[in-house]
Amino acid sequence: MRIVTVRRISQGFFLLLLLWFCLVSTIGVDWWQIRGWPVNWFLELDPLVALGTVVSTHTLYRGLLWSLVTVGLTILLGRFFCSWVCPFGTIHHLVGFLGNRGRPPALRVASNRYRRGQRIKYYLLTFLLTAAAGSLIVGLVRMPTERPVLFVAGAAALLIGGAALALSRGADVPRRYLVLIPVLLGVWTGLGFVFPAERTLLTSLQTGLLDPIPLVQRSLNLALLSFFGTATSPPRYYEGAWLIGAVFLAAVFTNLWVPRFYCRFICPLGALMGLLGRFALWRIGRRSDECKGCQICEAACEGACEPTAEIRISECVLCMNCVDSCRHELMGYRTVPSAAGERTSPDIGRRGLLLSFASGVAAIPLVRLGGILGTNWNPALIRPPGSLAEPDFLKRCIKCGQCMRICPTNIIHPAGMEGGLEGLWTPVLNFRIGKSGCQLRCIACGYLCPTGAIRSVSLEEKLGRKEFAELGPIRVGTAFVDQGRCLPWAMDRPCIVCQENCPVSPKAIFTREYYSTVRDGILVVERADPLTLVVVGGDLEPGRLATGDYYCTLAGGSAEPPRRIVDNTRNSVTVAPGSPWVSKPGSGSSIAIQIRLQRPYVDPALCTGCGICEHECPVSGKRAIRVSAENESRNRRHSLLPKGV
Amino acid sequence: MNRRDFLRRAAKAGISIAAAGSLGLWLHDRVGPERGEKEGDLVRVPDFSLPELGGRMAVVTGTNRRETVGRAVEALGGIDIFIKKGDRVLLKVNAAFASPPMLSATTNPELVAEVAGLCFKAGAASVVVSDNPINDPVSCFTLSGIADAARSAGAKVMLPAAGAFRTTTVPGTTLLRDWPILWEPLQGITKLIGLAPVKNHHRSGASMAMKNWYGLLGGRRNIFHQDINSIIKDLALMVRPTLVILDGTTTMMTNGPTGGSLADLKNTNTMIVSTDQVAADACGATLLGMTAADLPFIMRAAAAGIGTAHFESLRPVRLSIG
Numbered sequence: 001m002r003i004v005t006v007r008r009i010s011q012g013f014f015l016l017l018l019l020w021f022c023l024v025s026t027i028g029v030d031w032w033q034i035r036g037w038p039v040n041w042f043l044e045l046d047p048l049v050a051l052g053t054v055v056s057t058h059t060l061y062r063g064l065l066w067s068l069v070t071v072g073l074t075i076l077l078g079r080f081f082c083s084w085v086c087p088f089g090t091i092h093h094l095v096g097f098l099g100n101r102g103r104p105p106a107l108r109v110a111s112n113r114y115r116r117g118q119r120i121k122y123y124l125l126t127f128l129l130t131a132a133a134g135s136l137i138v139g140l141v142r143m144p145t146e147r148p149v150l151f152v153a154g155a156a157a158l159l160i161g162g163a164a165l166a167l168s169r170g171a172d173v174p175r176r177y178l179v180l181i182p183v184l185l186g187v188w189t190g191l192g193f194v195f196p197a198e199r200t201l202l203t204s205l206q207t208g209l210l211d212p213i214p215l216v217q218r219s220l221n222l223a224l225l226s227f228f229g230t231a232t233s234p235p236r237y238y239e240g241a242w243l244i245g246a247v248f249l250a251a252v253f254t255n256l257w258v259p260r261f262y263c264r265f266i267c268p269l270g271a272l273m274g275l276l277g278r279f280a281l282w283r284i285g286r287r288s289d290e291c292k293g294c295q296i297c298e299a300a301c302e303g304a305c306e307p308t309a310e311i312r313i314s315e316c317v318l319c320m321n322c323v324d325s326c327r328h329e330l331m332g333y334r335t336v337p338s339a340a341g342e343r344t345s346p347d348i349g350r351r352g353l354l355l356s357f358a359s360g361v362a363a364i365p366l367v368r369l370g371g372i373l374g375t376n377w378n379p380a381l382i383r384p385p386g387s388l389a390e391p392d393f394l395k396r397c398i399k400c401g402q403c404m405r406i407c408p409t410n411i412i413h414p415a416g417m418e419g420g421l422e423g424l425w426t427p428v429l430n431f432r433i434g435k436s437g438c439q440l441r442c443i444a445c446g447y448l449c450p451t452g453a454i455r456s457v458s459l460e461e462k463l464g465r466k467e468f469a470e471l472g473p474i475r476v477g478t479a480f481v482d483q484g485r486c487l488p489w490a491m492d493r494p495c496i497v498c499q500e501n502c503p504v505s506p507k508a509i510f511t512r513e514y515y516s517t518v519r520d521g522i523l524v525v526e527r528a529d530p531l532t533l534v535v536v537g538g539d540l541e542p543g544r545l546a547t548g549d550y551y552c553t554l555a556g557g558s559a560e561p562p563r564r565i566v567d568n569t570r571n572s573v574t575v576a577p578g579s580p581w582v583s584k585p586g587s588g589s590s591i592a593i594q595i596r597l598q599r600p601y602v603d604p605a606l607c608t609g610c611g612i613c614e615h616e617c618p619v620s621g622k623r624a625i626r627v628s629a630e631n632e633s634r635n636r637r638h639s640l641l642p643k644g645v
Numbered sequence: 646m647n648r649r650d651f652l653r654r655a656a657k658a659g660i661s662i663a664a665a666g667s668l669g670l671w672l673h674d675r676v677g678p679e680r681g682e683k684e685g686d687l688v689r690v691p692d693f694s695l696p697e698l699g700g701r702m703a704v705v706t707g708t709n710r711r712e713t714v715g716r717a718v719e720a721l722g723g724i725d726i727f728i729k730k731g732d733r734v735l736l737k738v739n740a741a742f743a744s745p746p747m748l749s750a751t752t753n754p755e756l757v758a759e760v761a762g763l764c765f766k767a768g769a770a771s772v773v774v775s776d777n778p779i780n781d782p783v784s785c786f787t788l789s790g791i792a793d794a795a796r797s798a799g800a801k802v803m804l805p806a807a808g809a810f811r812t813t814t815v816p817g818t819t820l821l822r823d824w825p826i827l828w829e830p831l832q833g834i835t836k837l838i839g840l841a842p843v844k845n846h847h848r849s850g851a852s853m854a855m856k857n858w859y860g861l862l863g864g865r866r867n868i869f870h871q872d873i874n875s876i877i878k879d880l881a882l883m884v885r886p887t888l889v890i891l892d893g894t895t896t897m898m899t900n901g902p903t904g905g906s907l908a909d910l911k912n913t914n915t916m917i918v919s920t921d922q923v924a925a926d927a928c929g930a931t932l933l934g935m936t937a938a939d940l941p942f943i944m945r946a947a948a949a950g951i952g953t954a955h956f957e958s959l960r961p962v963r964l965s966i967g
Contacts, residue, residue, distance in 0.1 A: 028783045235807070299737050436780045438742050440905075441788060464858045487871060496848050497867040501779060503742070505905030510846065548874035548941025566944065598847065615781065618867035 004324045007083060011090040018042055018087040022220040027408040027444055038063075040402065040450040041086065042213050047071045048125075049214065049398055053451050056132040056395040061452045071276060078277035078284075082263060082270055082317035083302060087210035088251075089263055089317070093302060094257025095252055107297040110256055114306050114450035118264050118315060122348045123277075123356035124210060125268040130360025132395070134203035137361065141201075144192030151450045152194075155185045197374040202364040203391070204422045208398030210268050218425065219248035221401035222414060237433045238404060239413045244425065263317065264304050270345070272313030278344040284316050284323065285338025287330050297322035297331055307331060311338050314346040350491070364422065372420040377638065378630035381418045382429040382609065384437060385474045386446035387455040389635045390419075396453035399425040403445035403454055410434035413613065414447060427454070429476060429611060431627060437612030438476065442501045477609030477629040478640060479509070479602050485624035488597040492516050494549050496598045498613035498625045508606035509613060509625075511598035515551055515562050521593035522555055526571075530580035533591060538571025545593065547574060562594055604631055605639050684848035688811040688828055690861075693837040694885040694920065699727065701950065702919035702959040704928060707966030710894050711759040717890075718763060721918060727834055727887050730768030735834040736760060736800065737886075739841045739857050740776040740791050742903055743784035749895045750904045751785070752840045754794030756892055760840060761798035762831040772800035775830035776860040803830040810863040817949075818879035820872065825863035826883075839889040839922065843913070843929045845901030849873040850940045852902045853929040854889040854922045855881045877942035881951045883921055891917040891925045893932040923952025925957050 021039040024032055040063055043049055050067035054060055060067075070081055082089045109293045130137075136626050162181040193195075208214040209569035222238040223245030238244075254261035263270050284307060297307050300322065305372070307322040322331040370376055373390055384403055387393050404412040404427055415428040427445070431437050443462055446454040457474065460466045464473035479498070487493040499509040523535040533552065551562035552573050560582060563575035571591070585591055602625075610629045617623040631640035646654075703717035718724050718924045728734060738752035746754050761772045774795040779787035782804045786792040792802050803809075809829035814819040831837075841857035848870055851857060858880035859866065870878035893915035900909040913932045919925040927937035937943040937954040947954035 028787075053938070277935050306840075408784050435782070436743075439781060439784055441743060441745075442784065493871045494848065494873070495870050497866075497870045499847055500870075500902060503780075503905060505900045505903070505909055507900055507903070545871050546945070549872070553763065564941070566941070576938065616867055618865060618870065620865050 002324055003320045006318055009150060010084045011093065013199055014042075014085050015087040018216065018604065019220065022217065022225060022357045022405065025221070025402065025405045025448070027406060027442075028313045033404070040448065041066065043398070043400055043402075043450045045070045045085070046082075046211065046213040046269060047074070048207050048211045048272050050270065051453065052129065052132050052205050052398070053396055054212075055129055056134075056137055056203050056205045057135075057392075061396075062396050074273050074276045075279060076281055077269065078280040078282070078313065078318055079273045079303070080318045081273060082267075083319040086212055086269075088216040088267075089260070090261055091216070092232065092255050092321070096255035096261075096302075099256035100259055101160060105295070105299045109295050112298055112301045112304050114304050114312060114315065115258075115264070115481060118304065119346060119348045119352065120265050121267055121271040122346050123205075123352050125271040126206045126353055126356040127360040127363070128210065128268055130205065130357050131363050132203060132205045133360075134201040135395075136203075136425050138197040138201050141188075141191050141195060141197040144189045151189075155189075158185065164265075180311040193229075201361065202368055204364045204367075204394045205398065206363075206422060207268060208400060209424070210266060211398065212262070212267055212269050214398045214400040215248070215251075218399055218401035218414070218448070219244055221405035223248060225405075230607070236410045239430055239433060240416045240455065240483070241414065244414060244545060245372065245645045260304075260317070261303055263302075264315070270317070274346055278314060280313065281335055282333050282338070283311075283313055283335075283342065284318065284320075284331065284333055285311055285336065285342060286340045287332055287334075288339050290328065291330055291340070292328065294326050294327070296327065300325050310338065310341040310343055313344045314343050318531060320349065320363060339453050344516040351485075367421045370420065377629075377635075378418055378420075379422065379477075380428075380628045382477045382611075382627060383416065383632070384412055384427050384429060384445040384454050385462055385476050385608075386443070386455040387427075387476075388453060388455065393426070393453050393634075394422055397426045398451055398453075400450065401425070402448045402450060403427045406444045406446065406448045407434075408442060409439060411436075411438060411615075428542075429627075431611030431614040432623070434615065437615045438608075438610040440610065461567045471633075472506070473608050473632055475608045477611075477627045477632045478604050478607045478631040479611070479613050479625050479627045480630075481600050481602060482622075482626065484622045485619050486600065487619065487623065487624065488514075488599045491598065492595055494595065494597055495618060496600055497616050497618055499598070499600050501612045501616045503612055504606055504608060504612060506606065508603050508608070509600050510603060512593060514597045515553065515594040517592045517594050518550075518598055523573075523591050523593065525585045525587055525589050525591055527587055528581065531571055531577060532574045533585060534572045538569075540570055540573075542566050542569050544568065549596055551594045551596050552587050553592050553594055562596070564596075565593075600625070607631075649668070661769075665799045676723045680831050680958075684888050685963075686811075687823075688813050688826070689815075689884050690826070690831060691834075692885040693887045695727065695887060698722070698791075698920055700919070700921040700924060700959045701923055702917070702921065702956060702961035704961045704963070705916045705964045705966060706914050707916070708894065708912070708914050710753055710756045710892065710916065712888060712966050714756060714759055714892075714918065715763070716964055717916050717918035717962075718837070718888075720964060721920075724763045724767045725958065727838075727940040728764050728767035728769050730770075732764070732767075732769045733833055733837045734764045734772045734836045734838060735770045735773060735830055735862065736764075736774045736795075737837060737839045737857060737884075737960070738774055738776050738791055739852075739860060740782075740785045740789050741779045741860060743778075743788045744904070745788055746790045747905050747907070748895055749910050750840055750844070750902065751789035752791060752842055753864040753892055753894070754790035754842060756856075756890070757791050757800075758798040759889060760838060761800040764836075764838075765799060771838075772798070773803050773830050773834065774805040775805075775807040775827065777827045777863060778860065804963060805863070808832070813883070813904060815879060815883040818875075818882055820869055821879045821883055824866075827861045827863060830862075836887040837884070839884075839886045840894070841891055842897065843890070843891060843893040843932050844897040844904070845899055845909075845933060847901065849877060849942055850935065851926070851930055851933055853889045853926045854943065855891075855926050855946060858884045872901070874942040874945055878949055878951070881946045882949060886922060887920070889919055889922045891929045893917060893929055896932045898933065919959070919961075921952040921956075921959060923947050923954055924956035927954045927956045928961070 044063040044066035302319035303317040411434040414425040465581040483489040545568040553562040703720040744750040810825040811828035846852040
């Protein structure tokens with residue numbers, strides 16, 4: 001079998017596998033629904049997810065250990081992942097191939113030539129990792145003060161080594177660089193004492209924006225599967241999914257211009273693998289100098305790595321097209337370097353690198369200037385239950401959309417600007433869309449989260465039972481009654497759907513009874529018997545007061561409690577037979593027709609912010625009870641109550 | 646340009662104009678859009694009651710639902726007088742909340758299995774179990790244990806799909822006009838049995854057999870809470886069941902209708918089976934420490950002629966098991 005056929009089978013297999021994983025990431029009892037499928041496997045294989053979270057959190061979470069497999073294989077083999085596994089790469093490969101079909105070879109060669117722009121991905125990688133490395137850099141800057149022994153030992157070693165190099169004759173290092181060592185150490189020491197690094201340098205993991213695996217998973221989860229209709233009914237909605245779909249389509253359509261546009265110019269994972277693969281044992285290369293220069297291989301080259309010339313190892317995606325297409329069998333995947341020479345390091349400049357590093361350092365402090373993580377926090381940013389406090393959440397979330405896909409009620413949505421620029425596409429709860437609020441006994445989102453941005457909490461912890469009883473249930477926010485919109489508060493109409501649906505016991509929503517005199521509800525009694533009052537004039541709609549919610553009381557400070565009305569005619573009102581009037585209202589006295597209202601109140605000590613009340617509120621436009629993130633468990637500074645209870 | 650070219654071009658232009666013109670005329674709408682959204686054809690819930698049997702009622706006390714419901718149905722004359730061979734039965738359960746059976750916020754799964762089994766024993770061709778829950782339907786049917794119980798008894802579970810609703814208008818009601826109801830499970834059904842737990846309900850006082858029909862409504866049905874007693878009465882007008890089974894084995898005394906804690910429950914060990922849904926509710930009210938007169942929806946349903954609030958007048962068969 002031809003090697004490219006094997007590659008195509010592998011690509012097809014992994015693409016279908018990812019599709020399958022996305023499809024089964026729904027809760028239910030049908031055979032195609034989640035059954036312990038390793039639906040995070042692609043994200044876990046992704047070394048950029050692993051590296052990004054390691055840089056930002058200094059730990060390697062759960063299944064991300066899988067990434068070591070990819071790292072190991074990439075170090076040995078080069079960027080095999082791009083052409084053999086990566087589902088996003090497969091899509092680009094296919095579309096680029098279709099786009100180039102029928103073009104004359106010269107044009108195809110031209111479209112697959114190396115472009116200087118291919119260095120951009122390394123800059124993007126640098127930028128994204130630097131943005132995630134805030135706390136790491138803080139640690140380095142702080143070393144002189146916080147780990148002085150280590151720092152002094154290291155500095156001494158550097159100084160001695162530099163001196164030794166300077167004195168030795170054979171050293172080919174320019175002397176001026178060696179002079180820099182003590183200068184830099186001095187600056188470092190000074191910074192360590194003076195620079196408030198921990199307040200200035202901030203950490204945010206943004207690799208998920210461009211990392212192809214989270215990108216393709218997010219696009220499938222939120223845009224494509226919803227767009228083409230899933231097996232779920234009713235259909236699922238995702239706010240702002242158009243942007244996710246548009247980015248996906250743009251990435252796919254650019255292949256018609258330059259094949260594998262995304263892989264070549266943008267993909268930070270490709271860049272990382274290009275760096276990892278520089279010591280690969282096997283590499284693509286030319287056997288001898290007998291090349292006829294036919295450029296057939298260049299016409300099919302996926303990586304634009306110039307296989308006939310000095311091959312760019314960091315750009316080569318191991319598509320094997322050159323090996324397959326060379327009619328003289330000159331191209332091979334071997335341990336011997338290419339006869340035409342090879343470049344193992346990417347074509348990146350110091351300036352570009354410095355620029356992207358500096359932008360990465362500056363980016364997060366810049367986007368947080370608005371104070372969105374401080375006093376200007378956005379109460380509309382309601383995170384799924386178990387989410388970490390915002391700064392820690394942003395160190396982990398890769399915007400993969402797994403939580404949004406699995407949520408059985410479809411309330412987890414990709415954030416727009418609710419969490420600021422850096423919160424784009426992170427999960428936020430929206431109780432208007434979807435089938436209900438956050439289900440009391442559901443912990444699916446944290447269970448699935450591949451990076452622990454949403455902690456995998458147990459049901460006991462979510463509900464605040466057993467060993468978590470003291471902490472109480474996990475709260476994502478608190479419901480607030482909008483008294484200007486609530487039917488019993490604002491419009492004299494009974495309702496309390498919110499109270500009815502409140503799932504906690506005892507209910508966080510409770511009511512206070514209030515008898516409200518209806519409009520034009522003061523009537524003058526003509527005559528009365530123990531149950532029926534006939535009123536003067538009377539313009540009542542017969543039977544309208546018989547709903548069981550209307551009451552009659554004596555106007556003007558009677559001690560008698562209101563009586564429930566069971567029927568009325570145009571000019572008479574009959575009260576329930578069980579409660580006749582004790583002292584009959586006299587002729588000419590006034591009575592009031594009242595409606596019994598139960599007005600809802602929220603007990604913030606019990607409300608978990610599940611949003612079921614908001615979802616069910618019959619005021620379906622802008623709801624009359626709405627959850628905001630006040631009192632969320634994950635951030636004590638957002639507490640509403642003393643002691644954080 | 647010679648004459649031939651000119652004529653050719655003129656002909657093409659003429660055809661284009663004619664095509665555009667005729668398309669415009671063909672699509673021309675002189676009147677403009679009608680007011681409001683278009684409703685589909687109205688459907689009506691058939692009458693599933695068996696008037697020849699009259700009002701019958703059995704109240705069996707005991708802790709085992711399978712036994713109590715079996716004995717109660719037997720006392721009414723046996724399942725065979727309600728379900729005939731070839732009947733297609735709908736069991737309307739209360740699966741409103743994603744809550745485990747232990748918390749009694751939903752119809753007990755054992756009861757569902759037992760009643761489905763009884764129907765099959767009487768020769769039912771099919772048994773469908775359905776509801777339009779408040780929480781996520783899949784979670785509700787799964788967590789409540791109803792889905793498993795129904796399937797193990799051979800019944801089919803129907804979740805409310807997007808296309809499962811049709812519009813109805815119930816004559817004699819003010820609220821149920823042009824309103825979507827869960828129609829798919831009702832299609833082709835010949836007998837309907839309601840299975841409801843007895844629960845406290847802050848708005849209406851109690852949620853029992855009649856309130857259970859709320860789960861057949863679609864749309865933003867919560868607006869009806871503004872007039873809860875009328876809607877429950879209207880629902881009882883809409884649905885004339887073959888039988889209602891009101892499960893008061895465990896009664897939710899507080900925090901209803903969601904409950905959520907064992908402290909909300911009380912063992913009342915009573916199974917009420919009746920052909921008269923109003924009488925069943927009137928009897929169920931006593932388990933909550935109330936009378937029919939305390940619950941306006943019962944009095945109004947009785948006044949509307951749906952059934953009797955004086956359930957003792959049906960001379961209920963009273964049995965006790967162990």
